[in-house]
Amino acid sequence: MSDGSLLEVLLNTLVPGDGADWPAAGSHGLAKKTREMAGLQPDGVKALDALLAMLPAGFEGQSQDEREHVLARIEGDAPEIFGAVLSATYTAYYTDPRIRDVIERLCGYENRPPQPLGYELPPFDESLLDQVKARGPIWRVVPET
Amino acid sequence: MSETADIVIVGGGAGGLAFAWAVADPRLKVVILERGDYVDQRRAPTLDAGWELAQQTRFNANPNIRAGSADHPVDDSGSPIKPAFFNAVGGSTVRWGAHFPRFRPSDFRPRTLDGVGNDWPLDYRELEPWYDLNDRMMGVAGLSGDPGNPPRRRRPCPPLPLCPATEKLAAGFDKLGWHWWPSDAAILTTGRAGRAPCNNCGPCGLGCPRYARASADIAYAGQARAKGVDIRTGATVTGIELSPPGNRVEALSYIDRDGGLNRVACAEAVIAGNGLGTARLLLDQRKIQHTLLGRGLMLHPTAIVTGVFDEPLASYRGAFAAALVSQEFYETDTARGFKRGFQMQVLRGQGPLTTAQGGYGTALPWGKQHAAAFTRSFGRTLSLTVTCDDLPERDNRIEIDANRTDRWGMPIPKMIYRLGKNTKSMLRFGIDRATEALTAAGADKINVTELSRAAGFHLMGTARMAEDERLGVTNRDGRVHGISNLTLADSSLFASAAPVNPTPTLQAIALRAGRAMRDRLGLAGAEPS
Numbered sequence A: 001m002s003d004g005s006l007l008e009v010l011l012n013t014l015v016p017g018d019g020a021d022w023p024a025a026g027s028h029g030l031a032k033k034t035r036e037m038a039g040l041q042p043d044g045v046k047a048l049d050a051l052l053a054m055l056p057a058g059f060e061g062q063s064q065d066e067r068e069h070v071l072a073r074i075e076g077d078a079p080e081i082f083g084a085v086l087s088a089t090y091t092a093y094y095t096d097p098r099i100r101d102v103i104e105r106l107c108g109y110e111n112r113p114p115q116p117l118g119y120e121l122p123p124f125d126e127s128l129l130d131q132v133k134a135r136g137p138i139w140r141v142v143p144e145t
Numbered sequence B: 001m002s003e004t005a006d007i008v009i010v011g012g013g014a015g016g017l018a019f020a021w022a023v024a025d026p027r028l029k030v031v032i033l034e035r036g037d038y039v040d041q042r043r044a045p046t047l048d049a050g051w052e053l054a055q056q057t058r059f060n061a062n063p064n065i066r067a068g069s070a071d072h073p074v075d076d077s078g079s080p081i082k083p084a085f086f087n088a089v090g091g092s093t094v095r096w097g098a099h100f101p102r103f104r105p106s107d108f109r110p111r112t113l114d115g116v117g118n119d120w121p122l123d124y125r126e127l128e129p130w131y132d133l134n135d136r137m138m139g140v141a142g143l144s145g146d147p148g149n150p151p152r153r154r155r156p157c158p159p160l161p162l163c164p165a166t167e168k169l170a171a172g173f174d175k176l177g178w179h180w181w182p183s184d185a186a187i188l189t190t191g192r193a194g195r196a197p198c199n200n201c202g203p204c205g206l207g208c209p210r211y212a213r214a215s216a217d218i219a220y221a222g223q224a225r226a227k228g229v230d231i232r233t234g235a236t237v238t239g240i241e242l243s244p245p246g247n248r249v250e251a252l253s254y255i256d257r258d259g260g261l262n263r264v265a266c267a268e269a270v271i272a273g274n275g276l277g278t279a280r281l282l283l284d285q286r287k288i289q290h291t292l293l294g295r296g297l298m299l300h301p302t303a304i305v306t307g308v309f310d311e312p313l314a315s316y317r318g319a320f321a322a323a324l325v326s327q328e329f330y331e332t333d334t335a336r337g338f339k340r341g342f343q344m345q346v347l348r349g350q351g352p353l354t355t356a357q358g359g360y361g362t363a364l365p366w367g368k369q370h371a372a373a374f375t376r377s378f379g380r381t382l383s384l385t386v387t388c389d390d391l392p393e394r395d396n397r398i399e400i401d402a403n404r405t406d407r408w409g410m411p412i413p414k415m416i417y418r419l420g421k422n423t424k425s426m427l428r429f430g431i432d433r434a435t436e437a438l439t440a441a442g443a444d445k446i447n448v449t450e451l452s453r454a455a456g457f458h459l460m461g462t463a464r465m466a467e468d469e470r471l472g473v474t475n476r477d478g479r480v481h482g483i484s485n486l487t488l489a490d491s492s493l494f495a496s497a498a499p500v501n502p503t504p505t506l507q508a509i510a511l512r513a514g515r516a517m518r519d520r521l522g523l524a525g526a527e528p529s
């Protein structure tokens, strides 16, 4: 199996989606982008290659549960390497515009950058402070020196 | 190149720019030497789809990860809390959250009141007019009347809005009968020339394209330049020349962006390179032998407690670090088992990627549980910091590594820090209180980060002030004892840390020190009003 398809299987194991709204990361074509994202971290690509090399023969033929079991063991043995790969995977996934569309649909978070539109919020309502004000000062008065 | 200036300031950050503006005068040649560049906030990454990536890369607060062209490495292997600062015009405020609390009067007297730390040679009343002046310069939103603090002037603009999540938390605090108040924030809620009001976009740490958030470059650099200050970028100061017998600075030397070595002779030298950069430069030059130089590093160890609510709250809306604060556990109560106290500052929810990566804590679970965990967290979290007052322990320090140099030929600084017993007890207690507050607010799941490793952004106390030269590196005006024309103007001067973010206080000190220098030079200047 090529490195690319092994990576796809790895990504599908890390982010398998839910079979409905959320796609699996590997099948969603994010292998190349994940490698690019790993390259943004110091030693990220090295970590990705090291993790791929740790996967046992036949990994891609195993069930999701079996593969998760394998990865949990690697996570325990090599937490830094695993953490770097997970971070690159999440980065590729959650910056993908199609995933941002899913987020917009399910969570109401518009698929656009925070600026220039920002968000509307109602002005501060001072009456919320009635109870705090009623208690009076709580700061310690310090004698003049 | 060799030249002469009246005043040379190392570092164009929060302290350096405030100082420069306060001291500037058409009769003076004032030069700021800043190793970084201007950051064009009008083109902040929040305008682009990939904005969350910028947070991890070129805007990463950790200089070791960011590794930009103005950054030098920091050996942080001796500290569980990692360095966070920014090298640019505006300094670390380019990257900051703009939470803008003042010290309380008791924070200037911890030794007298509580028998720990150091008293300051200044007090709240003396700094108050400088806090006020700085509020006007930066542009501060807030509400006067906070029972947690001495009365203060009407804030320059009304408080930032709450959001559904922070309203729940406010109700939680009320349920417990605890103090809370809308944060003072260096963020405009009403516009002023060249600056639009905040539109609640959220990630202030990436720069504010509306200039609603004040960083020192936005608030001070233009006004300092208008008064004639020459802000030189890409200028890394590497040398301090003393005239014999070593009690006067003759000149500073710096490496420019082309690698050229330059010398500026000066009548007055000012260093404002932050609690790490200032100590590093002075230690490297070995021009000051004070035993306290570099010592007593304070970092505000911070725990972060996150509440997850079971309904969508769009908690990413609104300035991420400036909504409300509780100072219920601020003053010493010995029954709690520690001295001094902490603040709980709200941090809002984050973007999708940062949420998946765990925000302030550990990453969301991967595998089959991931999709559900994401839906369950995103837009539904709210965090409280437990920002602990920190005691100046002698062994906590900045050192330099004589065996490793950066690309400017300067020794690499080392950050050496351990949590003290008092702090550990305070963190434990504070985590329980923050958990209580978020639970009272209705959170049905709590995640605790017992110590935020990324929170090394308040670098204080490495050249503390004291009138007695045995007890401090500088006097109350930031003048280095034993050197007639060297002033420090940044957070290295802090005698104690207080449980609040340091910038309003360090800028008030810098403004006051700038005015004191004017007085010494015989230049008239009105008192702040």
Ligand SMILES: Cc1cc2nc3c(=O)[nH]c(=O)nc-3n(C[C@H](O)[C@H](O)[C@H](O)COP(=O)(O)OP(=O)(O)OC[C@H]3O[C@@H](n4cnc5c(N)ncnc54)[C@H](O)[C@@H]3O)c2cc1C
Residues within 6 Å of the ligand: B010, B011, B012, B013, B014, B015, B016, B033, B034, B035, B036, B061, B084, B085, B086, B087, B088, B089, B090, B091, B092, B093, B094, B095, B096, B097, B098, B099, B100, B101, B205, B235, B236, B237, B238, B272, B273, B274, B275, B277, B278, B281, B321, B457, B458, B459, B489, B490, B491, B492, B501, B502, B503, B504, B506
């Ligand atoms: C992520 C983050 C969030 C923060 N949030 C808040 C907040 O909400 N509220 C708050 O009060 N504070 C906050 N802070 C802290 C705040 O930014 C600092 O307290 C403040 O900027 C320190 O001011 P300073 O003048 O001491 O140093 P800085 O602002 O760091 O400025 C120092 C400057 O000196 C320059 N310099 C250093 N050495 C040299 C040299 N040898 N030659 C030339 N130039 C040099 C640096 O490049 C830098 O620009 C935050 C910081 C970070 C990183």
Ligand code: SF4
Residues within 6 Å of the ligand: A118, B187, B197, B198, B199, B200, B201, B202, B203, B204, B205, B207, B208, B209, B210, B211, B212, B213, B318, B319, B320
């Ligand atoms: S939340 Fe407000 S202050 Fe912060 S970056 Fe957005 S607009 Fe600017």
